[in-house]
Amino acid sequence: MADHKKIDFEKAFLKGHKSYDTAVGDWWEGQASNGAHRKAYAAVAEFVHAQLKGRGKPKPKWLVDYACGSGPFLAALADRFPEARIVALDGSRKMLERASMRLAKSGHESGPVDAKRCFDAKGPRIRLVQTSLPNFSLPANKADAVIFVFPNLTPAPGDQDYYDKHGYKKREDVNVCTVLARLREMDPEDEVAVNNPKEMYDGLMTDRVISRNLRHLVKKSGACYKVDYANAHRDELSKLTQIRSLFVEGALEESVKEMWCQAFFRYVTNKFFRSQVILDVYHQTKDPSDKTGGYFISEFTAI
Numbered sequence: 001m002a003d004h005k006k007i008d009f010e011k012a013f014l015k016g017h018k019s020y021d022t023a024v025g026d027w028w029e030g031q032a033s034n035g036a037h038r039k040a041y042a043a044v045a046e047f048v049h050a051q052l053k054g055r056g057k058p059k060p061k062w063l064v065d066y067a068c069g070s071g072p073f074l075a076a077l078a079d080r081f082p083e084a085r086i087v088a089l090d091g092s093r094k095m096l097e098r099a100s101m102r103l104a105k106s107g108h109e110s111g112p113v114d115a116k117r118c119f120d121a122k123g124p125r126i127r128l129v130q131t132s133l134p135n136f137s138l139p140a141n142k143a144d145a146v147i148f149v150f151p152n153l154t155p156a157p158g159d160q161d162y163y164d165k166h167g168y169k170k171r172e173d174v175n176v177c178t179v180l181a182r183l184r185e186m187d188p189e190d191e192v193a194v195n196n197p198k199e200m201y202d203g204l205m206t207d208r209v210i211s212r213n214l215r216h217l218v219k220k221s222g223a224c225y226k227v228d229y230a231n232a233h234r235d236e237l238s239k240l241t242q243i244r245s246l247f248v249e250g251a252l253e254e255s256v257k258e259m260w261c262q263a264f265f266r267y268v269t270n271k272f273f274r275s276q277v278i279l280d281v282y283h284q285t286k287d288p289s290d291k292t293g294g295y296f297i298s299e300f301t302a303i
């Protein structure tokens, strides 16, 4: 397993998703295979199953694992939804090869599929699709649910044009985001690590484009589950952090300084889990406050 202390994550992530074809991929494989992650993947699959059942949809036909990595969550999902077809998207060849081996070992049928054909009726039950993300040329409005677990999408330097074409420059988003990036917390203790407005703006807009891509994949009224690292329960976060999160998620249904932006998801619920998976963050930031916490699952409905 690659030693996280020897990896310069900031430099590695400049390569975009290709960073996961290097030592970062080995580090991630070590993390994703440990007990805390195994438990988390099972809990997320269980949560998604229970929630879809609650929506009267216990047997979805199409699920998407967005940025599936080396596939441990895919295996948990395939166990929980024996009748669903699963589209697994990721940019890293190395991660997808590992996913393929992992799925074969656990007895699940999978195979590589071209991005444009990933929802075709014919094909393996689990479709492993190598693609840079976000990708707006993937078939639209097909999935019953899309799941995005431990997001760490790394745009490559040449990707900005693509982001610009898919919402990064949308006027109403730019206006709201400019305010959200500049506002400061009432309590300075709540201030987030990134408090440079330019960097904050870029992060919020980039992640909102990714949420648009999640919305692109899922059917109207379909479900989206995002699993984020977290230091606290979602409702314990400051009001400003909650509003920024909803903006990123495309689920902000209130005005910011009398300005509005489009909501394309509706926020439904959230569940927090205390877990050692938070150490993934600590390995990258080396910030001791990232040694405690866990993750939370947020659920959305596509509108």
Ligand SMILES: C[S@@+](CC[C@H](N)C(=O)[O-])C[C@H]1O[C@@H](n2cnc3c(N)ncnc32)[C@H](O)[C@@H]1O
Residues within 6 Å of the ligand: 016, 017, 020, 028, 032, 066, 067, 068, 069, 070, 071, 072, 073, 089, 090, 091, 092, 095, 131, 132, 133, 134, 148, 149, 150, 151, 152, 153, 154, 155, 156
């Ligand atoms: C932190 S891992 C999470 C993997 C998986 N969701 C899990 O929880 O095990 C992030 C994954 O995102 C993929 N990734 C990062 N940036 C990407 C991009 N721009 N396009 C496609 N895949 C990307 C990496 O290859 C890696 O597999």
